[in-house]
Amino acid sequence: MQQHWPSPVISQGPNQSESRGSRWLRPKKGRPEAKPGSVTGAARAGQRSRRRRLPLRAALAVISGRAAGALSRRLHLGGGTSIVGLVAQRLYPDIIRHLATQLEHGSVLVTGTNGKTTTSGFLAAILRDAGLRVWRNREGANLLRGVAGALVVRALPSGNLRRGGQAISVFEIDEAVMPQAVRLLEPRAAVFVNLFRDQLDRYGEVESVAALWRQMVKGLPETTTLVLNADDPTTASLGELARGPVLYFGLEDLTLDLSGQGGQGTAGTYQAVDSRSCVRCGSDYRYSARFYSHMGHYQCPHCGLERPAPTVRALQVRQDTFDRLRVTVETPTQLGEIVIPLPGLYNVYNALAAIAVAQALGISWEPIVSGIEQFKPAFGRGERVQVAGRTLRLLLAKNPTGLNEVLRTLFSEGTPRHILFVLNDNIADGRDVSWIWDVDFERAQGLTASLTVAGTRAFDLALRLKYAGFAPEEMTIIPSTPLRALEELTGSQARGRKGRGRGRARHQLQQHQAVAAKTGPKVSAAAEEGATSLGETATPFPGYGLATALEQAIEQTPVGETLFIVPTYTGLLELHRELERRGLTPHYWEGQD
Amino acid sequence: MHGRNEARLTLTLGHLYPDQLNLYGDRGNILTLKRRCELRGIELRVVGLGIGDALAPDEYDLLFIGGGQDKEQAPVAQDLFETKGIGLWAAIEDDMPVLAVCGGYQLLAHYYRPAEGPDMKGLGVFDAWTVHKGPRTPRCIGDVVISWNGMTVVGFENHGGRTYLGTARPLGKVLKGHGNNAEDGTEGAVYRNAYGTYLHGSLLPKNPHFADYLIGLALQRKYGLRRLTNLSMPPGEIFNGSTPAQLTPADDPTTLLRPLDDHLEWQAHAAILERLGLYEEAVAALRRAEAA
Structure with a gap:
């Protein structure tokens, strides 16, 4: 099996024209069916996109979408950008691809069960501090129409993006929609924060989301950097399938280990563990340290699969106050302390994910620190x-x-x-x-x-x-x-x-x-x-x-x-x-x- | 106040595959049984039985098996068949109360036939079988209400497989929801004191009558009615007002148990009934709380 040890910092020039130019030559393959809960129009969108691109159609889509949005706000039907995207996509199914190609610095996609919004928030703050113009989809509007909406509201009636220069988009994407989003946006980096049990009636079992992701990662272009949580076995295992560079992030502070404090099933420390058995051979993982749920330092006793060594690591986590976490972070180029202004260990992972992406994009250390330390949490x-x-x-x-x-x-x-x-x-x-x-x-x-x-x-x-x-x-x-x-x-x-x-x-x-x-x-x-x-x-x-x-x-x-x-x-x-x-x-x- | 050791009743619950089959809040069923026993001065010991652990039928008074992910179900099916099968059969033939929910229910029937791939062999306790008709057939998802013993039982179901009963008796009749297969109006299966059902949510917290029924069966089986009357404990501690000697074994075993304050339980139960339009049943459920 192919091994992808993380390469040191991947710095790619801001100009992604090469990858963008090649996207039309990409062979048509591995197009899974639309999954429940996703926008069914998206699958069709891909098919229709084989037709010629019509700037006129894009212009019409932009105008109509924005008109629908204005009307919806005016009538107080709701404020989502989703309606904008929905209408625009109806008129021009390929609108996302059309507009995304005009972003000078491309896109970053963030997915996972918990922490999408905060991770993309951290990343957006970092990139803004680095002087980029950052465009995001609205929290919760993480289906394709939300992405389309976020782009359309920034487009001119001519069908072109307003001020695409210095622009990068950071989109949080629903777990099940990730395959379509990746195809349409060809992101520079795709971040997988974690995978937990969530809404069984909608996504099906954790394993079915994992299978969807595996399929998608196999089809990712080499220009996309995968950013993965080393401590989450299912998420980390995606790295083996990638063709492009892979960066892992993880916790190294062993004082956070729960297993010494009672562990699974003991009253008071009950953990809901959602990934238990080895992705490769099906044996139960063994943990030398468990931070929460199935997050930790794991190893398969049967086939030897183990947690990959992370490149972006939290060496020490100290809680100053309820929502001030002092974290010592080590990356291939930096060792420093960052204060995360949010409560909870899960937010350390979110920050590490954002740091890893920022490093992959070649962002320097100062905006990383300031972006995280001055972060204003999203609603909720x-x-x-x-x-x-x-x-x-x-x-x-x-x-x-x-x-x-x-x-x-x-x-x-x-x-x-x-x-x-x-x-x-x-x-x-x-x-x-x-x-x-x-x-x-x-x-x-x-x-x-x-x-x-x-x-x-x-x-x-x-x-x-x-x-x-x-x-x-x-x-x-x-x-x-x-x-x-x-x-x-x-x-x-x-x-x-x-x-x-x-x-x-x-x-x-x-x-x-x-x-x-x-x-x-x-x-x-x-x-x-x-x-x-x-x-x-x-x-x-x-x-x-x-x-x-x-x-x-x-x-x-x-x-x-x-x-x-x-x-x-x-x-x-x-x-x-x-x-x-x-x-x-x-x-x-x-x-x- | 319940602390006289010589009088303390003890039950042992075997929880099968707690690490593999734990997907749908099955812990709620265990917590409910434990608490409802404790409030009556009965000690309920819970023993987890994982893959590779043998099941000695004389060590347990009650068994529970939950549902899990498909990926984790295959090794469980194998272990159930090879390691625990004989013990489980013996226990069930000896009238041990067994509750099997969702995946556990499927594993106690003859087989599970997935849309693709080979059949997964079950234990055949219930004369029933499960077929998954492929991704085109919608899953059975949603709130579900069945009638059981003239009362309602509420829960949530989420299963792709359709279960068909041979000679097995159903647990109840579907009032709202899908049940075994969304076709014949049956839900669950019963063999002796083994109960299979698709209802989770968790099942027992909102159905205190069913939880007490299982506890009652286990007490009746372990201690027998005569033993119970000889215990030095004041009858009111555990029992209903009537002296157990007057009961015949055919009686509802829950009458052995001292009623608890289940207002909140029945309100939660009634809230589900009401949102499904079963208004009369909701009133009846709330009356049960008052009658207790």
Whole structure:
């Protein structure tokens, strides 16, 4: 099997005309079918692109797309650039390729289960500091129409890009859409941050995404640098298939090893491990160090496959404060300290990925440091919002590993936190919420100063928390919609409940706080007590909907303190709209880029 | 307060392939069984049985097997057949309660026939078989409700294979969702006290009646009704108000167990029913919580 030890820094000139010129000569091959969840038009787009390119058509596509976008904003139908891309792609299926060729510095694509947005954010900040004009797709608009939209809004009515000079695009791409995106954009670098279990009903099993990626990597041109996470076995194994250069990044700080602290299955350190067996021979990996989930230093005892030695390495990670991580980073050309202004070990990986790409693009060290250290987190990735004297911090968590890491970040210091969980099961979240049972909520038990549970699946989450040792009385449960059957059973209370419930919730909260203050972490006793007092716990809900939940959670957080909001994806969008309605965040179509 | 050692009831749960078959929140089922036992002063020990571990039927009172990725299912199928098969058969013939979810359910039927490649051999506990009809056939995904013993059981299903029953009895009738094969309205399979089902989500947390049913079966099987009456523990600790001596073995084993406060469980259960339009059933579910 071919071995690709990472070459030192790959510096390619900014001019990519060579690769761009050759793209039309590329043999037609390995075109997998459109995958569920992807834009089905994309497969067709590729076919039609064999026709001649029509500048006129591009112009029409740009104009119509932008008109549709303007109309959509005007009518307040939503702010995504997706509608722009959708319309433009309809009129000219090859619009992405047409516009992307005009970017002077080409494109970088970022994919993976967790950390796409933050990694591409870090990278964009670095590249901006290096003096480039960076164009990104909007967070969440990571299907092809989002990419098309991001390019079209920067195009002139002539069908050409506005100011393509000094421009580079950094796109975050949905895992399943990556094959089409790679074909259309022929990126200079493709970054694979990690692969975890996520939305089984949409992507299928982790293995089916991995198979898709393997197929795609085999077809990548030699001009594309692969940037891979060495500590994630499935992601790292893509390197063996690449024809072009490969760069790995990884953690080397062995003090972060979890396996010495109990490891798999022990109460309190439960890890959701999504890749367990060797990609080559199927035996279970052995870990000499495990950082979280299946991330770590692994080796296959059977065939000898092992973690590749990373080129961009974090030698030491120290937590200064909740969201200041001091990381010693070593690259082939540099050894230095970088402060990451975000919480969580997963953000160290995100930063390393961005550093690796920057090095591959030949960016010098100063913009790398400044880009990361002055990074402003995207909405929902640790961003701060001030509301009525409280600080809200939003930490998106959409799958077991993501949520486990958020909980670890929040509760590892033993500080009690005010928490609002939002669990939705809309299509973009994944309809199946059974993954919450693989999340280590036990670690939060006794550490919540207040706890509000909301979303379309609020009851499921509340139940999960109950089984993690929280008493139902400790939680304020605010489902998205009323439970009508309960209203009927409890009879006339339906109308008056809202007000009464609120008062009661407050009362309960005070009680709970008093109890918590006295007894500390002895919540399990309270839970048992709660379980024996029948009838009393027929929780009346203090209203419905996320707006009410947010209000409640804020109310339960004393002035000057921080409320941590942990939503799933559509929960985050809903919160964004709610905060926007109150004038607390910018409209998302007027974002930073 | 439950701490009198000589009276403490103990059950041992064998969790088959906890590392390989753990895809759909199967941990929730284990946590539920454990907690519902503990709240009644019953100790539930959980023993993981991985690939290569033998299954000695007399060491366990309850078995659980979950679902996993296809890639990880093949070595499991082989181990189940070669290493654990005899022990598992013996346990099931001896009326041990077994819960098999999703992939585990498929492994306990005759075979799984993938769209391509050779059949995966199952244990044949259930007279049933599973066929994957290829990528053109949509997966069965979504909330699902079945009627079981005159009550509702709710869950989430996500399976590509269609399971067809031979002589096996179904676990329940599909009220909403797909069930075994989206054709005949059956869901799951039952053989003696072995229950196979596609319902996860997790299954047991939102279906406390089914969880208690399994615990009750295990208690009944291990201790027998006579043994239970002789225990020095005050009956109210574990049992319902009625003295167990008055019960016949044919009775619902859950009546052995002291009811718990399951308001939240039934609300979560009812919320699923209601969103699927089963309003009357939702009211009935909430009434169960009040009746307890």
